Amino acid sequence: TEENADVKPYIHEREIKYVDITLPPELEHAVIVLKKLLEMRLKGLGELGYIVPSADKLTMAALNSINVQIQRKIAERNTDAFLAASVHAEIMKIRHAVTLAESQGSEILKAYLNKLSAEGMSPSGTKASQRLCRDELFVSLLKDTDTWEYELLPKFEKTFELVSTQLGEYPESRIIIFANFRDTVTALCDYLVKRGVDARKFIGQASKDSVKGLTQKKQIETLGEFRDGVFKVLIATSVGEEGLDVPSTDMVIFYESVPSEVRSIQRKGRTGRHGSGTIYVLITKGTTDETFTHVSRVREKAMTKGIRSLSATAASGGFIVTTPMSGLGTGNGTADKGQHGGQSSITAFTGGIAENGTAVAGAHADNPVPLVIADDREGSSKVVEALHRSGISMGFERLEFGDYAIGDRILVERKTARDFTDTLVERDLIGQIKRMADAAIKPVLIIEGEDLYTQRNINPNAVRGALCAISIGMGVSIFRTKTPEETADLLCVMAKREDNTTEGGLKSPHFHKTYRSKREQLEYIVSAFPGTGLKNARILLGHFGSIENIVNATEEELRAVNGIGEVSAKKIYETARERYTEF
Structure with a gap:
């Protein structure tokens, strides 16, 4: 934990502030309508003999439980089970809409409802989407969203306020904003840029719907520019939480709460490494934001308690x-x-x-x-x-x-x-x-x-x-x-x-193929170096000409090869000089 003597010297003071956000009347009404849609469909599943909760208690665990019941009925060749599966798909879509209304904002919800409507109107759309877009309550809600001319949820405005205040007082600050959804990251980035904040988005490599992912090269370039101060605000999805060399920051903003203690800790860990930092968590009052915040804090305490218990056992x-x-x-x-x-x-x-x-x-x-x-x-x-x-x-x-x-x-x-x-x-x-x-x-x-x-x-x-x-x-x-x-x-x-x-x-580690050409043998041996692989093996052999030259190369010479990064060069150099020891 952060209190351990081995970790404490590297962790600076971090202040966590929870910011209450009020759900505006328009979104409050939208949530009420969506929950009515949920209740109608849950009631229909109940009439088919499935055990279902009320709309207010519809958690992911409950949804999974319903799905398990449906899959069992399908396995039993129950004809009603296929209709139930379609209704379950509707429920998943509506519940997601509730989440967007409560935690993401009106523009994100509006775009999602229009997407569902387009799916339902399309001949190739799913039955769940077609049935949903014909529902009078859904049609009425969709018409209401047409009257929304700007972002209704104050989270965008509050984020701008926090960012501009920090940069006004400390112009060299680095700020990371975490949001769960790509659409939110894109919309928030556009909003801040329009308000004069130099912000960039940071998302995964895969393309999804109309949002194109960032290539690995672009990700590295973006992080490098953020680290060097080319821009001061990075808006990231979960890809920025772990596994990448994301620079430490002076401020982290959670656009919404997350129920996972691991993700929460990883997000918080992006500040307070090299100096004191502040963490803001935006919480829409009376919504799942509050629930997730409570769940995350309880789980973090339980995790810390478990680690201390294990440490005591080790001692x-x-x-x-x-x-x-x-x-x-x-x-x-x-x-x-x-x-x-x-x-x-x-x-x-x-x-x-x-x-x-x-x-x-x-x-x-x-x-x-x-x-x-x-x-x-x-x-x-x-x-x-x-x-x-x-x-x-x-x-x-x-x-x-x-x-x-x-x-x-x-x-x-x-x-x-x-x-x-x-x-x-x-x-x-x-x-x-x-x-x-x-x-x-x-x-x-x-x-x-x-x-x-x-x-x-x-x-x-x-x-x-x-x-x-x-x-x-x-x-x-x-x-x-x-x-x-x-x-x-x-x-x-x-x-x-x-x-x-x-x-x-013991089996030979080279058991996958009994015959290789001389070229393949050379590639196979070089590809075994940590983090190398076949592609880099071919690059190295093409550059140096032989395994002997690769092994004898200096770290600088390895690093100079186009396509071989600093980490790979270091691993190859050190592995080639590592002494074998019998344990």
């Missing part, structure tokens, strides 16, 4: 705590003790250092190396708790890929069924798994939970296609578990099996 000798490393298999694990002054508090309570530089607590004398390494961001996971209860020796490191590492060969990515489908729809699931698969001899994906095909309203064949691509296309072993405890049991079995593997039973 008493229950865990192996390892020094952070960049990833699996990047050398012999020996830490440069002269550069880890902040880590002395860890080694002090862990009772010593193993030969490989790993701080050990509670490890057996004949097994100083932990059987399971968990990514240090998994500290509050129920899987980690279950692993601890099992008594298996384990440790924590910052893993570059995967959530768990077992021995030198196995990397494990764990996803809940919901997370799997969310990442498939909203992020780069295939790319994420591929990067892990490229980094491990034995990549493993564990999907935890039931009802994988009913988590979201997507075609089951899309899920099956992703599973085939991961398993057949990438050679990743896929396991299904029901609970975190079952996942922990599976990891224990893997770890004990791997620990007992003799040298004679």
